[in-house]
Amino acid sequence: MIVSLRRHWRRATLCAVVFLVYVFILTPVIFVSWISFFSNEIVSFPPEGYTLRWFANVWEQRVFARGFVMSLQVAAIATVLGVSLGTLASIAIVRYRFPGRETLNMLLLSPLIVPGTVAGTALYIFYIAVDDALEWRLQATLEGLVLAHVMLTIPWTVRLVTASLVGIDRSVEDAAMNLGANRWTTFRRVTFPMMRAGLVAAALFSFITSFENLELSLLLVGPGRTTLPIAILQYLEFKVDPTIAAVSFVQILLIGTLMLITDRFVKLSRVV
Amino acid sequence: MSQVSLRRLVKRFGAVKAVDDVTLDVREGELVALLGPSGCGKTTTLRMIAGFIAATEGQILIGDRDVTHLPPYRRNTGMVFQGYALFPHMTVAQNVAFGLEMRKVAKADIAPRVAEALRLVRLDGLGERMPRQLSGGQQQRVALARALVIRPEVFLLDEPLSNLDAKLRLSVRVEIRQLQQSLGLTTVFVTHDQEEALTLADRLVVMSQGSVQQIGTPEALYERPANHFVADFIGRSNFLEGRVTAPGMFRTRGGLDVAFADTGASPRDAGVLAIRPEKVQVGGEAGPNRFPGTIEFVTYLGAATELRVRLASGEAVAVTRPNDTPAGDGAVAARAAMPGQPVTVSWPPAAALLLAPPAA
Ligand SMILES: Nc1ncnc2c1ncn2[C@@H]1O[C@H](COP(=O)(O)OP(=O)(O)O)[C@@H](O)[C@H]1O
Ligand SMILES: [Mg+2]
Numbered sequence: 186m187i188v189s190l191r192r193h194w195r196r197a198t199l200c201a202v203v204f205l206v207y208v209f210i211l212t213p214v215i216f217v218s219w220i221s222f223f224s225n226e227i228v229s230f231p232p233e234g235y236t237l238r239w240f241a242n243v244w245e246q247r248v249f250a251r252g253f254v255m256s257l258q259v260a261a262i263a264t265v266l267g268v269s270l271g272t273l274a275s276i277a278i279v280r281y282r283f284p285g286r287e288t289l290n291m292l293l294l295s296p297l298i299v300p301g302t303v304a305g306t307a308l309y310i311f312y313i314a315v316d317d318a319l320e321w322r323l324q325a326t327l328e329g330l331v332l333a334h335v336m337l338t339i340p341w342t343v344r345l346v347t348a349s350l351v352g353i354d355r356s357v358e359d360a361a362m363n364l365g366a367n368r369w370t371t372f373r374r375v376t377f378p379m380m381r382a383g384l385v386a387a388a389l390f391s392f393i394t395s396f397e398n399l400e401l402s403l404l405l406v407g408p409g410r411t412t413l414p415i416a417i418l419q420y421l422e423f424k425v426d427p428t429i430a431a432v433s434f435v436q437i438l439l440i441g442t443l444m445l446i447t448d449r450f451v452k453l454s455r456v457v
Numbered sequence: 458m459s460q461v462s463l464r465r466l467v468k469r470f471g472a473v474k475a476v477d478d479v480t481l482d483v484r485e486g487e488l489v490a491l492l493g494p495s496g497c498g499k500t501t502t503l504r505m506i507a508g509f510i511a512a513t514e515g516q517i518l519i520g521d522r523d524v525t526h527l528p529p530y531r532r533n534t535g536m537v538f539q540g541y542a543l544f545p546h547m548t549v550a551q552n553v554a555f556g557l558e559m560r561k562v563a564k565a566d567i568a569p570r571v572a573e574a575l576r577l578v579r580l581d582g583l584g585e586r587m588p589r590q591l592s593g594g595q596q597q598r599v600a601l602a603r604a605l606v607i608r609p610e611v612f613l614l615d616e617p618l619s620n621l622d623a624k625l626r627l628s629v630r631v632e633i634r635q636l637q638q639s640l641g642l643t644t645v646f647v648t649h650d651q652e653e654a655l656t657l658a659d660r661l662v663v664m665s666q667g668s669v670q671q672i673g674t675p676e677a678l679y680e681r682p683a684n685h686f687v688a689d690f691i692g693r694s695n696f697l698e699g700r701v702t703a704p705g706m707f708r709t710r711g712g713l714d715v716a717f718a719d720t721g722a723s724p725r726d727a728g729v730l731a732i733r734p735e736k737v738q739v740g741g742e743a744g745p746n747r748f749p750g751t752i753e754f755v756t757y758l759g760a761a762t763e764l765r766v767r768l769a770s771g772e773a774v775a776v777t778r779p780n781d782t783p784a785g786d787g788a789v790a791a792r793a794a795m796p797g798q799p800v801t802v803s804w805p806p807a808a809a810l811l812l813a814p815p816a817a
Contacts, residue, residue, distance in 0.1 A: 356539070356542040357544060357545070359542065360542040360544070362528070364556035365560055375544055378546045
């Protein structure tokens with residue numbers, strides 16, 4: 186009796202905590218989405234009415250469209266490069282024993298823990314130094330920005346792909362070789378498909394991380410090469426109206442759709 | 458099918474000698490079981506035959522081809538792995554077809570051969586399933602079909618039954634044996650289960666700490682173990698330590714004078730007598746090797762009863778007696794053994810085997 190009551194309480198507490206966490210996470214998303222339809226320019230509750238004109242404004246402000254394209258471009262290139270390099274690194278870390286393996290692993294994960302502004306400043310100084318020494322201009326160029334984002338995306342790939350590689354039973358690869366597949370065929374037909382879920386998740390998280398990065402990009406973009414988060418920040422500097430909410434809403438939709446599509450191919454809850 | 462020869466095979470992992478000078482010939486169509494306790498080097502030996510582990514020294518021949526330095530995909534062995542190692546992202550049919558695709562078998566021939574292989578392991582109609590949708594026993598059979606469909610020169614199995622429950626293990630064991638015999642497969646089978654090895658194999662290779670202890674038929678190993686390890690590992694034995702006093706006579710530490718079958722090849726000095734518990738009699742008519750003692754312990758084993766008898770010399774001997782008379786029989790009740798009961802045990806000289814003392 187007492188035991189079952191206690192169990193009941195425990196369950197109730199758990200449900201309450203879960204509910205609160207969800208509220209905490211979803212409230213900003215819901216409010217941003219809601220505000221983007223408010224008709225009044227100065228945000229106040231309750232709204233005077235609803236309108237779509239902020240979305241029109243997003244379209245008219247070419248900075249957003251250009252920032253969007255720029256972010257898309259940077260995120261796409263950085264994801265491809267980051268996932269490729271990160272995957273190779275993961276294979277080395279999981280499959281080979283060499284001195285400094287642990288250190289390499291830590292090093293590749295470290296961008297996750299270094300604050301973006303710190304890393305941005307460091308890269309800024311580094312890029313200037315590279316320019317001085319090699320006459321290779323990285324600061325305020327697309328290459329520089331992409332390289333910085335590659336650094337951001339690698340930890341995600343290393344974490345997710347390493348996890349999926351560790352989960353692969355090596356004897357399955359042995360079986361393929363036993364049946365006549367050479368190393369490359371074994372990788373292509375067996376290893377790769379088995380780590381696909383991890384790769385897809387890695388690509389998704391890399392893309393999102395790059396797409397919404399502000400701190401690092403802020404220090405590295407050049408004139409006329411603004412990413413979407415920076416465009417939003419710059420707009421905010423002189424104007425606060427629901428346009429920002431509308432941009433954010435579009436971005437939430439985009440990332441949400443991306444996750445849903447991905448989830449259809451690999452169950453993200455199982456990979457992450 | 459071809460024969461397999463291992464010539465003085467050695468594998469070192471750093472300082473560990475996992476396989477130590479193994480020489481073995483597996484004849485065409487023969488099933489040889491590698492048997493030994495965990496860590497004795499069975500898997501390492503098998504994986505060297507398959508080509509997953511490079512031999513440190515020695516030679517491996519399949520047929521008359523030296524494959525010692527060939528990668529696994531050039532060796533044409535068919536291996537069944539302990540955990541089956543099915544490709545989780547392929548259907549059953551795709552799993553079985555994989556080896557045929559690698560051999561560039563014409564597309565039109567693949568489907569019939571896959572179907573035939575699945576029929577062979579009684580999985581017809583399950584070709585479109587994914588491995589995870591099958592039971593353990595069915596996955597096991599897919600692994601068999603996948604290894605056999607390529608018509609390998611050698612069939613390799615690493616503890617293929619250890620993940621099955623006891624009932625299934627028995628029936629799959631029979632199936633594997635029938636398949637192996639009907640296809641005439643040259644087979645190397647790894648197991649740590651002596652019963653499995655004894656019932657399945659044409660010949661057994663008993664291994665310990667990387668080296669071969671004895672090679673022989675199940676009967677030879679059981680009846681004529683070459684050393685203390687084999688006598689102890691295959692079946693059960695009573696061991697009496699002591700020394701040879703005269704040809705065919707042995708004095709135990711406790712002072713028993715035991716007659717044994719002297720083969721002339723036996724050690725002359727200190728040694729161990731090995732006596733199977735079922736060859737020891739309780740009571741019995743007059744003859745050599747009769748010793749008084751007291752029943753210390755009785756264990757009912759179903760088909761047999763085991764008695765532990767403490768001899769007057771202080772040594773203990775285990776005796777098994779078949780429970781071959783119906784329960785409730787008066788004669789049985791009369792013979793019923795009770796702890797504390799004085800008895801005489803005896804065994805024929807031929808049942809006592811003289812072996813070298815175990816390595817300390
Ligand atoms: N890759 C390896 N590296 C180091 N030692 C190993 C390796 N593989 C096996 N061993 C060692 O070799 C010995 C034999 O192993 P194994 O062949 O797996 O035994 P079994 O299959 O008979 O249980 C063991 O002592 C094991 O620890
Ligand atoms: Mg093993």
